[in-house]
Amino acid sequence: MTRYLLLPMQPTPNGTLHLGHIAGPYLRADILARALRRQGDEVSVICGADVYENWIQLPALRSNVSPETLCRNNGNAIHEDLRSMGIGVESWIDPLGEVDSGAYAALHNELLDRGVRGGGLFLKSERIPYAENTGRAVTGVWLLGRCPGCGLPAGGNCCENCGFHYQPDQILDPRSRLDEGRLIWREERSWFARADDPARIESRLSRLTGSPVFRDLAIRYLRSTGAEVRLTAPGDWGVANRIDGNGAVVCNTFFAYCVYCGEHFARLTGRPNPLREGADRDTQVVALAGVDNLVAALITPLVLSGCLPGTRGFDRVILNRFLLLDGAKFSTSRRHGIWVSDVAANKAISTDELRLFLSSLSLGEDEVNFDVAALIQFVNWHRRRLGSRIAEGEMEIRDIPAGAILQMLKGRGIPVQYAAVEDIRPDALLAAYLAWLSNDDVRRSDPALWRAALAFLVEPLAPLLAAELRSGRKGEEGILIRAGRDLVDADLRSIVHLQQEN
Template identity: 40%
Template structure:
């Protein structure tokens, strides 16, 4: 990417059916924050905007479980998720509640306008499909109410996506479909809903190949294109969701990730005073979608299908960042199944800091597929960082402060930082490779002088922001570390004292055991 580009990153909206676990933190949201910080360090103008997915049926399921209304559930978890992200040092420029007074009407109107546009262009078609209903209650068994086996890999799944292989399906494709909320027999009914299909499926596949999407993440998209030509849902059965005057009362507009992102673009346009939404073709803003591999259809297919059907009024994401699913102790982290470690409990209830947790999560190679994190590995990474700070970093900071000599141009630090930032673009990023660059720098055969500390700050900037700020401040620089500042600006005289906070003691895995939630995800 060229210097001084405008970039909008939209990490997929989390569902407010609970607080965030380490799978959330280590995947999409950490990637959005790391990439944004790397781009800003190079001089780009970057915004990160998202919000909670309040119109998801999983909210209704959580409300039922918690014994309160869906509205109360949304408000509580929406605020809690914002706190979780802040505790992990994930910075957002806007955090949207689509059901709140500020956004409700405009959010619904955008979805209705796009549906009407697709109907007007002929891209949207009313099609018949078979939908399962619970015979005893008459509830449509969609989303959290539907269980069965994946038609592609045969694993247990539900809703419309397999979290194991990323397969997307409609209810009638689910093998041995059954109700998740009781033993009621399933009754199949024929319903009509709006769908859109890709005008040019081949072009969609080639666009993502050309953008560098890794084969492991491309595979579910290719299956969807080959299996049904890129057919995506525009409306569905539901009582909780985005209702429209143009739809029957028992139908809702699909609350998809792409139109959520387009609405984030509207928020970006309003906040920056831009003339057009970033998703308008030729807007001058690079749009980046970030999501997990279990959302391949919403993230990779739907944007192109809607953009093709809009006939020039919308453009898909310019770049997409897909991460594999993080497993904890051998099973996928899950909010609904209470499996994992919750960010609020770990970062508020233990001595583990945001930097330390980020450091551990960065070593899980999710940019190449699923990865597993054990409690032992988490503890080892935290203790390794603590030991290095105590034995190496803090003495180096004290030595440099005592010397009080100006920092010479750190040629090798600038070169290494540029190499690391090249791993953190929105096109096929590799966060684990980036943290290896940091690890090599802090443990390599370098003189532990001011030039080395410049490298520590620049390389830590995207990954461990608290550490980067600490080092940068002690070097006498103002603001946050950037390549331009390191290359051209003289640091201020170093007057800051060395760190006085006693170093934390090594972390014992036993102290974290009470924060671990283990449940059979099947």
């Protein structure tokens, strides 16, 4: 038996979740958790909103609400989105909420203090622009200009066009996004961390990710940036730096957030926080993220765990590339995607069916296209197959212990136990379930065993269906109740939003 703490990336509450988000770290963490529990491991999944993401301020400004209000509304909606997709989290962290806010800020400052005192961090001077009329630091979301790499309009610290990373004083024609007067440049110091042994970092990367593609991406980034990670920055939105005046807010907070998740884990389980040194290392910590968070989830925690005394890094990081819809990236601003709240309100398709279909797409090192026609074809094929197998005669339901099912399936060479978390692939779990669904020999010779094993195999992918198979009762939200009816294009019109061609 192994203990796991799974930490899917903190969603940014600048909007609600679409299937592009779900298909990545969230569904994968849930499937992983259920598959690990099935083989007897103890698993906790903890998640929470990334309220201090710098860009939160822009949608708040545009919708004329405070960042706090925006985060509260979207944070609650995101938590509900996860629940309605059957994605279980033991603890939901709201860094602005009553329960967490004080302890959350204190922990970030504690880690910063440890780094400063332990000598693992260093100060670096930068020229920072301030707005003459408001005194605001014009960085991150507020800074506009042209990219020093390609010359096109750009903002923040990274060019959306060419990917070039730059400092505020490198951007061409700098100005504030707001009307707040000219820029006054001041010399400011902020805290940074740097990995002093690049070779060691690179070898640890190989242990963290089983993917050579993502490891090479990370190594290229480390070599081009000198493995430097910023810990504080000028600005006014974030956890306030209470240690000293070098950088007003704490940044690159995913690792400290994860240590905070570890505190929740400790309270939930009575075990030590696995991201603190000295804790017996019997809990494996696995972070999951999209490749856009390669730096936040893989590189920064690796560097910081070496520079912040008393912490330890992750055991595994599982990354994925993006899901496309109709060949294009899901996009909230272009309104191109399928949103979870629409799916939850749509009665024509079960969320379990979407989970099964998403599992078939094997998101990982490659971008994968979500094709609506393929979804309809898969759902109807599955409904017919399942419906015909289940409907054939009154089926006896026998309570068979999970251990016995596991042994029986293992004896037949069906993969149900895994040595490494990367070996648990949703598409392989789906293939095993579908093969068993078509196993007519067992179904005819021992229907109750067949049915119990079918529930066992599908549980990580489609938990509602597993419950239906075990209880014999058709749930309102499940698949069996829909099995007699075909899904058609029109059923999905209210949930599939395709960007309008101009």
